[in-house]
């Protein structure tokens with residue numbers, strides 16, 4: 005083991021295993037995760053690490069081991085495929101969940117165990133604006149069939165992931181039977197038997213190469229009436245239409261995956277922090293004091309400033325992911341029982357946190373890569389691949405700006421309710437104080453109060469202030485004679501800013517609530533330091549907001565920076581131990597820089613030598629091209 009890494013792991017001030025247990029949701033979950041990793045994957049003789057041929061093996065193994073819990077599926081898949089993306093991701097996170105949530109019982113029993121499928125919603129002309137989708141589904145009572153058709157070039161289904169030419173069971177979103185509703189259909193196609201279908205691949209992408217995103221053009225293709233997913237809406241044999249309790253129930257799968265993406269952003273950021281911080285502990289470069297040995301780059305304050313706030317953010321997003329999926333499970337359970345009262349709040353929370361966490365993690369991955377210098381740019385670090393696989397999450401499952409505006413819509417509605425004298429509950433209950441001016445900024449002391457509860461209050465006031473400013477912008481636009489829609493559009497910068505601040509407050513509050521639950525003194529102490537770092541770093545990035553909200557004075561601004569530097573120094577001794585607690589296995593990280601033993605240089609040389617380019621001392625291209633050319637000179 006590298007001596008630097010060894011030294012970093014001495015004198016731990018907290019129990020790493022206990023922190024790993026907290027991240028997993030308990031010691032039993034940690035044991036189960038490791039059992040899946042060590043016994044069911046790494047020690048499985050059939051396991052051929054991450055090669056495409058192992059995909060069918062993985063599916064059969066999941067069934068053989070009876071793994072059906074979504075989280076356990078993800079543990080197994082992420083061990084199997086490491087930081088890459090496997091071709092069946094969409095099957096697991098969209099196709100199956102849609103069948104689970106939108107099929108009636110007869111359809112569920114008929115389809116769920118049997119098929120692999122994709123999710124064809126986006127069209128060439130519309131991805132965000134679902135009410136603009138053009139694919140039609142016209143019911144023919146004479147044959148009891150739906151006629152599926154792509155009337156225009158922009159209606160061609162574009163992007164369905166995992167469009168395996170042999171299996172084409174897919175979930176459709178199609179123009180509705182009635183003007184504002186969407187309905188889901190299972191195609192049941194199996195090529196090449198169906199005529200009227202034109203499919204293909206949309207071509208090379210930025211990344212996401214394990215997934216073959218395709219296109220699908222339908223020319224009056226007929227499918228049985230029974231292929232409409234009929235849990236919430238039905239078309240009767242006589243063609244009569246039974247509307248769902250809410251037209252937004254059709255959007256349920258997107259809310260599910262957005263809820264998963266929040267925690268996934270934390271996982272991906274924790275992977276990158278593991279790589280960058282372990283590497284920074286073994287990389288020596290330049291000098292701090294002339295004549296002395298080159299220091300670990302982790303001892304440079306700028307390197308700590310790059311990485312430690314991201315480390316705190318990774319923990320924050322992992323805890324937010326736990327809160328998000330628990331909230332999703334609770335509210336979707338109520339929806340399943342017909343209680344849709346919290347569906348708007350679930351939509352607003354999942355949409356906002358999906359955008360907030362992916363935007364932040366996306367930027368953070370690049371900071372981790374650049375903090376590793378040239379070796380960070382090498383594929384051996386795994387950081388370029390992680391970035392290329394993660395970055396589309398800012399676009400898919402709801403483009404982030406649009407998602408932030410959906411959250412803003414909920415915040416504006418809530419603000420109006422407070423203005424009308426209503427008492428709010430849930431995540432927006434802090435807006436009640438705005439109305440009664442309880443949010444009047446406290447007379448802040450000359451010293452910045454570092455108590456975590458105080459910091460949460462300051463973020464709450466900042467969010468409330470920005471919500472009020474956005475509402476006032478809309479009101480001012482209306483007062484200038486703008487229609488409601490133009491007033492909204494002319495305020496969307498303010499609206500996104502308000503949603504971002506609302507999500508930032510929510511994430512810090514979740515982090516603080518999780519820290520409060522930690523009983524072990526050592527773990528509580530180090531987590532409390534990270535939560536402070538998360539809050540103070542955000543205050544440094546958005547100082548203007550806090551000044552504008554009147555909760556920070558110009559005289560206090562220098563103390564924010566001073567406090568930040570102190571927290572960075574406080575985290576330094578525990579940095580490697582904090583990434584060890586994420587418990588990412590070397591095989592899954594697949595990173596020369598992030599190895600648990602820190603033996604980077606030896607591994608890097610072996611990695612380079614294993615390249616096909618180095619299979620011979622002199623590359624064949626010399627003999628084939630250069631030598632004949634030289635002979636002619």
Ligand SMILES: CCCCCCCCCC/C=C\CCCCCCC/C=C/C(=O)SCCNC(=O)CCNC(=O)[C@H](O)C(C)(C)COP(=O)(O)OP(=O)(O)OC[C@H]1O[C@@H](n2cnc3c(N)ncnc32)[C@H](O)[C@@H]1OP(=O)(O)O
Nearest residue numbers: 074078096131132133134252255264265268351400401402
């Ligand atoms: C079972 C096994 C599971 C195994 C799981 C393993 C774990 C895996 C972990 C891996 C995690 C992450 C990896 C992810 C990899 C996934 C790869 C994904 C590939 C990509 C796929 C896709 O992109 S699929 C397509 C996605 N497309 C979208 O998201 C479209 C976005 N657009 C929309 O959602 C809507 O158009 C929009 C909401 C923007 C507007 O809708 P619209 O109907 O126009 O509504 P509005 O007019 O704006 O508003 C009207 C009112 O409706 C309310 N509302 C809107 N949406 C919802 C909703 N979803 N729920 C509830 N309410 C909604 C809105 O608030 C308005 O209400 P108001 O009261 O009138 O204000």
Ligand SMILES: Cc1cc2nc3c(=O)[nH]c(=O)nc-3n(C[C@H](O)[C@H](O)[C@H](O)COP(=O)(O)OP(=O)(O)OC[C@H]3O[C@@H](n4cnc5c(N)ncnc54)[C@H](O)[C@@H]3O)c2cc1C
Nearest residue numbers: 123124125126130131132163164165396399400401403405
């Ligand atoms: C890797 C990847 C995999 C995908 N897999 C699938 C899949 O399996 N199945 C599937 O159905 N789809 C899939 N998609 C498609 C994805 O869902 C859409 O790309 C996404 O919903 C964004 O829609 P769009 O592409 O139409 O972008 P647009 O909505 O056209 O966005 C372009 C710009 O317009 C802005 N904009 C749009 N509407 C508004 C508004 N109301 N207010 C302000 N600004 C706005 C956006 O902010 C953005 O800046 C995938 C996409 C990617 C990148």
